[in-house]
Amino acid sequence: MTPARASVARPRPSIPATENPKVVRLGSLPLGDVEGLRRDVIDRCKEGARLVALFVPPRATELVAVVARDDCADIAIQRAALAGPSYPALSSELPAAQAFEREILEVHGVRPEGHPWLKPLRRHDAHPFFQVDGPGIHEVAVGPVHAGIIEPGHFRFQCAGEKVLHLEIQLGYQHRGVERLMLSSSPARRIAIAEAIAGDTTIGHAIAHAAAVEALGAGELPLHAQAVRAVALELERLANHVGDLGALCNDVGYLPGASWLGRLRGEMLNALLVLSGNRFGRGLIRVGGVRFDLDSGQKRELAARLAEVERDLDAIVELVLDTPSVASRFEGTGVVSREIAEALGLVGPVARASGCDRDVRRDHPAGLYRFAQVPVAVTESGDVMARALVRALEIKRSLEFVHDQLREQPEGPARSRQLALEPTPARPDRLVVSLVEGWRGEIAHVAMTDADGAIAAYQIVDPSLHNWLGLAMALRDGEISDFPLCNKSFNLSYAGHDL
């Protein structure tokens, strides 16, 4: 791997402002009119901000927008009263709003007028697929049940010969009613649900949920618990990125890379097992802290395991990316331009591979990331190679970060360190936005409390919600046979999208 292929990301300001999680009193957010909200959100996004979330809370009387400015750590929240059963869609000028507005119609029956593609997001009714007509045009339908062990989704291709003119992705098969369950469940059940929003992002979603609830209660987490959380989040990133590189090898027929990286992914999961007793870290993150400590024995074992993995990993990743048969399949395949990535509001490694310099860990640091930085990896070419390279760089940097944390955490008996804070009840009439850079990109949990401090609205945005349309665009004018490779290079969550 030649580092020269990756450019240097924007440095972080020396003293980061911390507005994540951001809590505001609902009373300080006056209900404006929808037209004003619409203009403001669109204008902000034209000036470099991003749409984080757009939703209608359960009583369907208002529209809430969350917009982030990454270069000044700003999270802006806006509310507008809904006057009737419809409102002027944002998507007509802001494509990044498309999935949010389809959800609003599907869940609340509130119609975003002027939305270019009002197909339900998760419900399967008779809404037709987009079709291309003409001589020699044919259609390929795949799924929902796929060959192999993978979640269900339906892919509909419009092709001219091998060339993909259009790919439509229909999801919703995994819909479990997560957001409604969050409202009706006990606090103990909520964190268990958060851990299972997307299985491979157990830690990411659990931290986003826990941080949101802690912020509603005005609690400041013990520093040591923050360190354990950050180590777990990076181990989760490592497991998934390593696994993804292996899966990419598999899809171009480079089986040695696939089998070696497949094993090393398992070693990362085993590191989480050492820390938490579960290969996905289930049971580790609790509201108010963490359930398990990194004691000195654990730290030594983790450090030794990671050092061994690191030695193998470096050699293998370099070998994979320098193998001509791999490089020739990765390079130039599934290109997503920076313009498209910006317009769709893509997040995570997929966005960074298309030159979008964004990473919640640097831009909106929370927890330990306020004190310890992970350098952001950005490349420009937007192809499968770029998405592989960003992962390879992030693997290196996460390993360094975990090693640093294992070294820096003070030795001492576990019991002397505080792992959790006393629970404080949520404050009434508040709105909280909690962002986490999961391995796939930005995870957002937005919650609102009512006058009694009960959770009255809970909105979850998995990075997959932003990124699925990016995959469809990566395929446009490409070869249909490149679909598995492109799909792997995105590796999005069905369950996280479907909720």
Added chain:
Amino acid sequence: MKSALVARLRQGHRTLDYPAGKVELPSRFRGMPALDASRCPEGCGVCTRACPTGAIGQPLRIDLGKCLFCPACAGACPEQAISFGRDHRLAVRERADLSVGAGDGPRLARALDLEATRLFGRSLKLRQVSAGGCGACEAELVALGNVVFDLGRFGVQFVASPRHADGLVVTGPVSQNMRSALLETFDAIPAPRIVIAVGACALSGGPFAGSAVCEGGVPPEIPVDLFVPGCPPHPLTVLDGLLRLLGRI
């Protein structure tokens, strides 16, 4: 090419010596629980209230079909009446066998009958359907195919079509949107066929039990032959259940 060979040599042989060898899982791994009801103070029920999924009944009993091994109960109990051991052998043949009381040990899965073990014992092809699964159980099933667990050496393989399969592996709480695809897949598998339900969601709905848009696990139309608890189960828990089912352990 040379570097590829060097890398291959460094890999060595990584496959677990299983089931012949002894496996040692890390100390925090949570397997078979041990319950000591004699410690329970009169009318306590702290664990029942702490449990996210309603898996604990009184007198002290855990339904492993609902349990996420989280372990809120063990932490909440003032008398240390609940602890989770390191025994990964949790898969059973009957749903009722998942109910664990004080003093109970693992109820290891029985083998299929002689005719079925003759048919499937050395070659079992499985079709996997994720019906609302979060991806964790699915990932552990994929992991069974890696060089460490190497499921293929037992003649067990996941196949791409139900027509090629001898059995079905279900994960997830069975979302309404996947219900018909799941039933159709089951129907497409030629008899005799076996069904394996993997993970708390497939067994009971797991954290999604009670959702208006889920079935709460494998629907009654599909008879289950092997129940594998966990959230997600460790790959060895799945492997142990499979090999016992086939009469290979």
